[in-house]
Amino acid sequence: MIKVKVVGCGGYGGVGIVELLLRHPHVKIQTLVAATETGMLMSDLYPHLKGFCDLRIHKPDEPAAQEPADVVFFSTPDGVGMVQAPAELAKGARVIDYSGDFRFNNTADYAEYARRIGRDPVHKAPELLPQTVYGLPELNRQNYAKDQRLVGNVGCFAMSCLLGLAPAAAAKLIDFRSVICDCKTGVSGAGKKATPIHHYPARYENMQAYRLSGHQHVMEIERMLGQLADEAVPVTFTAQVLPICRGIMACLYGTLRDGITREQVWAAYADYHRANSFVRLYDSKTAIGTANVRGSNFCDLVVDVDERTRRLRVISHIDNLVKGQAGNALQNMNLICGFPENTGLDFPGSYP
Amino acid sequence: MIKVKVVGCGGYGGVGIVELLLRHPHVKIQTLVAATETGMLMSDLYPHLKGFCDLRIHKPDEPAAQEPADVVFFSTPDGVGMVQAPAELAKGARVIDYSGDFRFNNTADYAEYARRIGRDPVHKAPELLPQTVYGLPELNRQNYAKDQRLVGNVGCFAMSCLLGLAPAAAAKLIDFRSVICDCKTGVSGAGKKATPIHHYPARYENMQAYRLSGHQHVMEIERMLGQLADEAVPVTFTAQVLPICRGIMACLYGTLRDGITREQVWAAYADYHRANSFVRLYDSKTAIGTANVRGSNFCDLVVDVDERTRRLRVISHIDNLVKGQAGNALQNMNLICGFPENTGLDFPGSYP
Amino acid sequence: MIKVKVVGCGGYGGVGIVELLLRHPHVKIQTLVAATETGMLMSDLYPHLKGFCDLRIHKPDEPAAQEPADVVFFSTPDGVGMVQAPAELAKGARVIDYSGDFRFNNTADYAEYARRIGRDPVHKAPELLPQTVYGLPELNRQNYAKDQRLVGNVGCFAMSCLLGLAPAAAAKLIDFRSVICDCKTGVSGAGKKATPIHHYPARYENMQAYRLSGHQHVMEIERMLGQLADEAVPVTFTAQVLPICRGIMACLYGTLRDGITREQVWAAYADYHRANSFVRLYDSKTAIGTANVRGSNFCDLVVDVDERTRRLRVISHIDNLVKGQAGNALQNMNLICGFPENTGLDFPGSYP
Amino acid sequence: MIKVKVVGCGGYGGVGIVELLLRHPHVKIQTLVAATETGMLMSDLYPHLKGFCDLRIHKPDEPAAQEPADVVFFSTPDGVGMVQAPAELAKGARVIDYSGDFRFNNTADYAEYARRIGRDPVHKAPELLPQTVYGLPELNRQNYAKDQRLVGNVGCFAMSCLLGLAPAAAAKLIDFRSVICDCKTGVSGAGKKATPIHHYPARYENMQAYRLSGHQHVMEIERMLGQLADEAVPVTFTAQVLPICRGIMACLYGTLRDGITREQVWAAYADYHRANSFVRLYDSKTAIGTANVRGSNFCDLVVDVDERTRRLRVISHIDNLVKGQAGNALQNMNLICGFPENTGLDFPGSYP
Secondary structure, eight states, rough: OOOEEETTTTTTHHHHHHHHHHHTTEEEEEEEOOOTTTSSSSHHHHHGGGGTTBEEEEOTTGGGGOOOOSEEEOOOTTTTHHHHHHHHHHOOOOOEEEEESOOOSSSHHHHHHHHHTSSSSSSSSSSGGGOOEEEOOHHHHHHHOOOOOEEEEEHHHHHHHHHHHHHHHHTTTTTTTEEEEEEOOOOOGGGOOOOOGBBBHHTOOOOEEEETTTOOOHHHHHHHHHHHHSSSSOOEEEEEEOSSSSOOHHHEEEEEEOOOOOOHHHHHHHHHHHTTTTTEOOOOOSSOOOGTTTTTTEEEEEEEEEGGGTTTEEEEEEEEEEIIIIIHHHHHHHHHHHHHHHTTTTOOOOOO | EEEEEESSSSSSHHHHHHHHHHTTTTTTEEEEESSSSTTOOOOHHSGGTTOOOOOOOTTTTTTTGGOSSSSSEOOOTTHHHHHHHHHHHTTEEEEEEEEEGOOOSHHHHHHHHHHHSSSSSSSSOOGGGGGEEEEHHHHHHGOOOTOOOOOOOOOOOHHHHHHHHHHHHHOBBTTTOOOEEEEEEEEGGGGOOOGGGGGGHHHHTOEEETTOOOHHHHHHHHHHHHHTTTTTEEEEEEEOOOOOOOOOOEEEEEEEEOOHHHHHHHOOOOOHHTOOOTEEETTSSSSGGGGGGGTOOOOEEEEETTTTOOOOOOOOEEEETTIIIIIIHHHHHHHHHHHTTTTTTOOOOOOO | OOOEEESSTSSSSHHHHHHHHHHHEEEEEEEEEEESSSSBBBBHHHHGGGTOOOOEETTTGGGGOOOSSEEEEEEOTTTTTTHHHHHHTTTTTEEOOOOOGSSSSHHHHHHHHHTTTOSSSOOOOOGGGOOOOEEOOOHHGGGGGOOOEEEEEHHHHHHHHHHHHHHHHTTTTTTTOOOEEEEEOOOOGSSSSOOOGHHHHHHTOEEEEOOOOOTTHHHHHHHHHHHTTOOOEEEEEEEESSSSSOOEEEEEEEEEETOOOOHHHHHHHHHTTTTTTTTEEEEETSSBBBBTTTTTSSSSEEEEEEEETTEEEEEEETTTTTIIIHHHHHHHHHHHHTTTTTTEEEOOOOOO | OHHHHETTTTTTTHHHHHHHHHHHHTTTEEEEEOOSSSBBBBBSSSSTTTTTOOBBETTSSSGGGGGGOSSEEEEOTTTTHHHHHHHHHHHHHEEEEOOOGSOOSSHHHHHHHHHHTSSOOOOOOGGEEEOEEEEEEHHGGGSOOTTTOEEEEEOOHHHHHHHHHHHHHHTTTTTTTOOOEEEOGGGGOOOOOOOOGBBBBHTTOEEEEOOOOTTHHHHHHHHHHHHHHHHHOOOEEEEEEEEOOOOOEEEEEEBBBOOOOOOHHHHHHHHHHOOOOOEEEETSOOOOEEEEEESSSSSEEEEEEEEEGGGEEEEEEEEEEIIIIIHHHHHHHHHHHHHHHEEEEEEHHHHH
């Protein structure tokens, strides 16, 4: 059994990974750490876990929080992993970080990212950057080292866009100056902290775009698409929030290159995602919505061509807390620990 | 006092116009007609109207339904108005029809529209088409005749897109082959009839695109933009439905022409909508959502330029049942009856 | 025109009274005061009011906030009105306070109330208590003085229970030791401040009871029922919160006294509420829900007798922000200013 | 491996048991039967099951539908099981029926139940009634035969009330003429069929009581409480529906007998449910809501005494589709097949 520590267990990303780890056949949750709610039992904070996870939540500086683990998940905001991960790695752990701290391989890229989100551009553990990997198995599996020890888990919006656009980028189906990502997220994507804009009366019956001037996820998306396309792929990205809890639906647009046919589009998508068991492809005749992926690690893609306007249109659906966060983190754990990628993740969610 | 008849009073468009007419200072609701629920009182069907509108609902073929009126609203599906309007016009009424029956001025355009929505392309009252006007006062006020007697009220999606894109078309701000309308609607847009996809358990926590292969509103949008731009404006249009009741948010994209600046964009929008009291303009720093227009006849536009990708982005917000339907119908009534356009509509909705 | 000041304009109770005052034919909103958001325009805080209420929000200690008014609404939490009302009254204003500060006529009752809600039991303006009136016109109209200058507006839960139980108490229909009030409220009842339990992801798909150990509204309810019944009426009260924004549904139970018939029950209710134009009575065959009163000042009561168990069951429906708060406050203003009670309130809400 | 057939796989009860069976370690889903949607794959009807359950749905009269199974679930409305179960039993299957067909042990009780729900009071398989058992393991485990072959699964409202009131009945804590069950359900309890009252726009922001004149579940509740109490326990029952999908919250009231203390209440509840691993007890200080049981087979009970009014108040929370339906059905399967009751059910749901 693999011993796991979860740092930041109190938020939605923390409870999400705990729920998934409870289903994993080869894992024992050993240590829970959080900055607040310390001293409580996990099942006091989340009563639905009563009888399933009654561990005490430790402060980061308590001795119990320092106990070595085989795998450590940092379900923490930007800036935490880069400070605490080095000690965990030194104790022999593998580390999977949810934030942007380890999504970039060099200090220059990190600095640009940090500036966009208004943080100090100087990385606190620059020596680790060459060792980290962008944790998107479906696109990047071949770049994980044989003994990969550090993973930067992917942002939820980036996940929805990259799974939907990677085949178009890799097969050069579209004009790379024409890409638009119109992305709608459920409220849980903003985390557990109560804020005026996500207060129930302010959020029900309300849809709105936010942070139009630039969203941090654009950079991840453009970098990966650029690598796949082997040229720059600038993206217009619109983040929107809606009165649902879980789910991202991304409408992805690009103008088809001359001569590209619907059949070529479909073949490119089928080919690219053949080995990706969590990606399911549909044509536009099936009625797919985010409810079809709720609670699961799947990404359901509707791949469509608007012949009249010669435009590729892909509708990408994920559960932002599973494939967009904890589920993908667990998939990363499986990959770097030598389990089949879908171990403990091979289930369909529930409906309705 | 103007005497009004509402045909199709049982649906959301019908109850919507009844609610608005009750506030109008110069109107008396005289006759209610519907194909079903006949014999009931309006306030039995809609108990919130008890004491406000207790009129009996008549069948179309009852004598009481034939009573002449000054204005007749057809809140009916495609195909009804074209059959019943001639008799009302002959009795001297002015007619405002919610459907596509009178949105086109010639049989060829109508036939193309009808084919898209799977209906008989032969119009039943072709002699009326030259007399009708596309009922979008903000764009088309100057084309209403001095004694305009017939109006084709605008579709809700078309309303959200046209108010948001008209200035860009008229001022030629964008490349006209680059237009994308990513449109999200609340469920009330699909009407009152219970259907499996809008059953509460199927709709909550679910967002999905639908009818990707083509939506009837595209034609209205392309025609009006084409007239404004004086060249063809093909549009990629994506309809999506979300778990809210009221509201449309349309994200409208177009690539800026070379040399067009943010200031020129803003000036063009301010100029175009100066005389349109129901259109309010915001820059991207204000947090606008559909909740800001809920229950009112306003369209709130966030006008934004993504400098990095040289793209115009307009976020258009309306209440689909007010500015997208009954409110605009009343505005049309005011316009053709000689009242100020905002009579009975000059109120702000309620929050939260 | 009556000049009105609203203190506490930033919360839901404040924006609610502003919206209603905008519709009132005899009122001019003159001054807006709030403890936070000062300096902003009301329409910056609530963009839906742009063009309708663009007044600046003043701090309580600014000179502009001190301007005399004919009527002052204190849409403020417990403890504010009792400090600021004396000065307003001294300037000649009539005062309507939303909190518990002026719901009691003597210091002993206030002290008991204050203890229940954990506040200082010493009232700050005890000299005003004999002059105040419990602001529930339907039950208490006859106790308003000819020149009533101070009103304690009713709590929202108390409103729903008292309108539903007053006839049973007055006509002694039930065993007064058997009363249960099972009350469900929408989230807006908890106010505008963001809290973890009303964060959208915590509140959607969740219903829960809260503060079982005692709710402050019980005291108002028991006092009024006791006065009507002329004996003590202890009440078991259960507050519950559900994922809706607006609305209270109270299920009210009492065991029928021997011999009381369904007809006597119905007659007692019809008789009691005959003069109360905002109360509408229904039998159990009509499908009434909170949607029927949403946005309006009505209370819809379903009056039912469970013959098998000899129990009276009344289902009371109000909009907690209208009849439960701002609407009732305006009704109070009409009453003490000599307008018909329903002036500016005689409208039906909107549906759906 | 146990081979299972699900009759009525197309509804919420059917997809619910399929989801649970997929997690069960000793089960193979062999045959799916439904009256409509026949010929489709289960995963066409429910796309979230793609890759997990791609079986074809058979008509009841197809030969493939007749294949013998070890266990047959009838997730069908009243009247189906009594016709089809005899053949399945004859082929050696164990049968678990969701409807009222097998909840009663004699024709007289069935006839009374059938009358209440407006059905033919003559049971179609009266010879089976003596063999069936009321399928509520927590209350009735000792009445299952050693080789129990037929189970009448419990109604969802009855489940929520009986788990909450059984200890009070068995320990005679309350006056048995004082029982009130105020029950709120999510919309999924009404099934998958689209109806006007559960159309999204009619259901959002709406709470309402329904069928006040009598609900079929009362009879199940009164019968079981009567058996536990050894005297009649008449119940006033109020069914309410709210804008959530999953969950029942029942507020259960009874007047405490003289001398009964809070400690005795608590001891009686703890004692009664000690062996019931799916029942969790809380005092009123823990904030429990239906979200805590969503997606799981748990019933969370808040047990409270209102000392002031001498009233027992129990708040019962279940997921109506799990402990209220498919989960309990699977628990019944485990019990009659000799597996531990919680096999395949020992998981906590997910949050948020």
